[in-house]
Amino acid sequence: MNYTLTKNTRNILFGMMGLGVVGLIYAFVAGIEGQRIWANLLVNGLFFTFIALAGTLFVAIQYAAEAGWSAGFKRVPEAMGQYLPVGGLVILVVLAGSAFHVNHIYHWMDDYLTTEKTTVQDLRAYEEGLQHHAAHAEHHDAAAPAAEGHGHDAPHAEATPAADKYVSEAKFPVGPEHDLYAANYEKAAPTDSIANPHFDEIIAGKSGYLNKPFFFARAIIYLAIWIFFTWFFRKRSLAEDLAGDEVKHKKNMNASGWFLVFFAVTSSTMAWDWVMSVDPHWFSTLFGWYVFSGMFVTGLTMITLISIHLKRNGYFQHINENHLHDLGKFMFGVSVFWAYLWTSQFLLIWYANIPEEVTYFQDRWENYKVLWVANLVINFIFPFLVLMSRDAKRNMAYLVVAGVVIICGHWLDVYLMIMPGTVKANYGIGLLEIGMFAGFAGLFGYVTLNALSKAPLVAKNHPFVDEASHHHI
Amino acid sequence: MSNKVIYGLFDDEEILLKSAKDMVSKGVRIKDVFSPFPIHGIDPVIGVPRTRLAIMSFIYGAIGLSLAWLMMWYMNISDWPLDIGGKPSQAFYMNLTAFIPVSFEMTVFCAAHGMALTYLIVNSLYPGQQPHNPDNRTTDDKFMVQINTADNKKTAEEIKSMLSSTGAIEITEKEA
Incomplete structure (x- = not known):
């Protein structure tokens, strides 16, 4: 059975994209500083690229672990990965804008x-x-x-x-x-x-690492290889539907190992390059993992939300509360993991109180106090309490509420990574920010759901698809 | 009519599960099942309610967190204000960052130990406890169903015939 992108859903997604355009027009009319618009472009470019990348990561992990439970909805993370070229292009535009001094993000x-x-x-x-x-x-x-x-x-x-x-x-x-x-x-x-x-x-x-030729070469290599693997996994998975042998599954399994090794390194270096170098004087050794944990929890939440959307629209009848329970556990667990890394980074810097390190948090404390505290409450305390019980994780309504909050919360997290280093105190969360977030969410939703509608929703010849339908916890 | 305890021995857990489902659907109440390993899906069949250990774990964790904060508040704020990293903040919430590791450890410590001890006590597993296991073979490769006639309207003979017709390899009976 194929998913059909209904007119209704399409109109909502286009409406969100329209809101993004309205936000941009408003920014130009109201004379909002160009740097703030560029910084917003980077925040949304990174945020949704991270979600797409987490989709491909999820597929690779399931292959590498030979996991059975996820075989029923693996087309969802596969489709999310299809946004990678679009999101990568947005990031490259911002990077190039910096190199040509159109903006001063980097x-x-x-x-x-x-x-x-x-x-x-x-x-x-x-x-x-x-x-x-x-x-x-x-x-x-x-x-x-x-x-x-x-x-x-x-x-x-x-x-x-x-x-x-x-x-x-x-x-x-x-x-x-x-x-x-x-x-x-x-x-x-x-x-x-x-x-x-x-x-x-x-x-x-730092110019041995942070110089333009090497920087752009890295950016292009990361994106090219991530996109290659995303394409490879999906191509083999779709071919498997027709062929029905396990050769393609094994190929994907081997490829996932290579992808995970590549991802382990590049998820850190990508975070240093694209996020941490916004504050080029400052550094933190676990920054890459911090960015990764946020990326992973957002991606898992997006998988959950799209699966629930499909289930509510009459698809995905084979996905029951047992699968949702596991996804909920993932959301809960990785939210805690994110908070663990957040605390590990903050705690040492706060304790040592070394000026060149502490400026990072000082910028946030002085100018972004409310958002900075809200970040921790929304992304840790809220999911921790809401998703703690078994019943909540098996209930679609709870998962949707927690999921929407987590998505918005991690957008705020990326916002707090980029904004203080680019616009200092000249930030705001107004029509521009909300419009661009909605616009990119619409774009991401359209690309993902469109990709989803292009292939059968269930990978019928996947060796674990039967096992997945009997998943019971 | 005297109360009797009937034991049905099986050599495969799938057969036991099928037999239990069959008997429960005919109104038999099963007292307990003995098995060398957890049988997937047996709990709802024989009417074992979901564990409430998770709720206790949350309560133990909350107690641990409270104890940790009380201890650190008394030691590092109230009794002997601690100067952390030269920061002139001696209010509890301002020094909270320094207390996070201990808060975490105490929460986990109390939740884990509380859960383990509760589990052992609720299951009557403590030193000097006599084993309840009716047959040592159920610790190796056999599976056993226990049915008490006191719980059931059916007679011992009816239950025994149901057990043997659903695949029990050995049926024993004793006075309760």
Whole structure:
């Protein structure tokens, strides 16, 4: 039996995409700073790509573990993976925008910061550019302090007294970036070679890894190989429906091992590249796993929600509360795992109180206090209490409520990873943010459900599909 | 009519399960089943209610968390305010981050030990306890159904004939 994307569902999804367009138009009309729009694009690009990637990860894990229980709904994560090329393109657009200085999301891509020697005329030209940007940003958002308009994570020259409480003497070992130095060299000849006052020692020290050619090569390799495996798994799985032998299943099983090894490494490096390098001075060794845990729980929640959607629309009669119970356990368990990593990261930084590490949380505490606390409540305490009991995990209504909250909560989590490093205090959750979230959700939903309608819902020759229908816990 | 206990011995758990289903559908109440391993799906057939151990686990966990917080509040906030990492915050909620590992450990400790002890007590498993097992073979490769005539309207003879017709390899009877 095939899933049909009904007119009704399609209209809802297109309506959500329309809301995204409305949000964007509103942002341009209201003159919202370009950096904030780009940052939103990155948040949604990452968030939904993560969900798609988690779909492929789920398929690979089920193959590698030879799991039987999930065979009945494996077309759902397979279809989710089909969004990877779309989401990857969105990410690449933001990355390219940064490389061509259309946005300043990835601040370290500014080559001038890693140039040790410069000339007086180059310095002058660079600082005129800075002033131009600052004026531009001020024009767009009069309320924002001009220096913050760049969204660079420069140390605040005008740090508030409250900030000093946490980071006494918190000066990075680099010059304050938005101070202008050209005036010091009025008498020098334009071609005189001088030490670059904007030279950023920390970013320069990381340039062996964080440099544009290597960065883009990595991004393309990650996406290409993830997409290749997604395509490979689905192609073999669909071919298996027609052929009915186990050769293709074995091929997928072998491939899943390679994918998992590749994913284990790239899920971390991808998080460093695309998320952590938004704050290029800061680093955390478990950041990759933190991003991974959020990605995994969102993906599992999406699988649950789509399966429930299919069940409520009369498909998936073979999926009963036993399968939902296992998915619910996954949602519960990985939510706790996420909280475990969140705490592990925060606890050590909070305890040690080292200025260069603690700035990350200081930014969030000073400017994002309510959202930052809400993140933990929504993504840990809520699913922990709601999904704890067995009955809740076997009940579709509970799973839908918890699932929607988890999806929104982890969007907020990604938002909190990106925004403080890109727009500092100039954030907001308004029509732009909500519209773009809805728009991308609609796009993701359309791509996924459309892919789902293209293939039979049950992989009938999958060796475990019978076992899955007898799953009982 | 004297009360009797009837034991039916099976050499396959699938046959036992089928037999139990058959007898229960005819109104026989089964007292208990003895097996060397858990038989999947037997609980609802013989009317064993779902365990409430999970609820107890939550309560034990909550007690553990409360004890942990009380202990840390008394030791590190009230009795001897602790300066953590040079941070001038001596309120419980401000130092909570430092207390997370202990809170977690105490919650798990109390929940786990509480559950294990409850399980052992509820199942009468403690030192000096005499085994309830009617036949040692059920700890090896045989499976046994126990039916008490006191629970049933049917006579011992009827029950015995039902057992033998559904595949029991040996049927014994003793006075209750």
